[in-house]
Amino acid sequence: MIQLYNIFKTYNGKIPALNDISLLIKEGAFVFITGPSGAGKSTLLKLLYRWENFDSGQVLVNGMNIAKIKYTKLHLLRRNIGVVFQDYKLLPNRTVFENVAFAKEVVGASTKTIRFKTLDSLKKVGLLDKRDSYPLQLSGGEQQRVAIARAIVNSPKILLADEPTGNLDPDMAMEIVRLFQSANERGMTVVFATHNHDLVAKSKYPFIMLNRGSIVRS
Ligand SMILES: Nc1ncnc2c1ncn2[C@@H]1O[C@H](COP(=O)(O)OP(=O)(O)OP(=O)(O)O)[C@@H](O)[C@H]1O
Ligand SMILES: [Mg+2]
Incomplete structure (x- = not known):
């Protein structure tokens, strides 16, 4: 389970990359994170495995308050999270x-x-x-x-994908979605960030749409 409560994040104190994000992703769910370039999709994923920190709010991953995890214990969080990138x-x-x-x-x-x-x-x-x-x-x-x-x-309990189909043609993109779907059917929670609306429309899963760091639809 992934829980975010009133998350704010800025990079070097400038415009917010995430602006008061609260959301709940249940164990075993498959959720798309969509929205245009710069919306905050990658930032949101990076918070979950503590690649980036946030300014305020609370993030719980599998019940762990991740801001409180000591640097030397980060592997305990990360071994429960698999990550796939565009490149x-x-x-x-x-x-x-x-x-x-x-x-x-x-x-x-x-x-x-x-x-x-x-x-x-x-x-x-x-x-x-x-x-x-x-x-x-x-x-x-x-x-x-x-x-x-x-x-x-x-x-891992959680599989994060950051634009994993960004370099692929539409057929291969759907094939990749199907592999995440199989992982999900075997019990993994999947969070799949993409700006590709086609992919989201062709799938049966819910989406959270970000724009300029805020949730605009879900
Ligand atoms: N390392 C960084 N340093 C400074 N600003 C950053 C950094 N990473 C992201 N940003 C800024 O934070 C905002 C959100 O970026 P993010 O990468 O999360 O967007 P995104 O939705 O993943 O976009 P894309 O679809 O292009 O991948 C943008 O305004 C971006 O310029
Ligand atoms: Mg991104």
């Missing part, structure tokens, strides 16, 4: 398998678990056969599917 952020000199396995290694899993979970994640995104390829040998859609496999390999 994939894969390691170019590592294979598909290694890119996904790495996320499992950093949480200290055994070699056997790493292998099992990595292959399982790659299977879920339909990329088992590409496990020995390097990211740059893949299409954009395939690279994004690797990024999704990496985001789900630790079975």
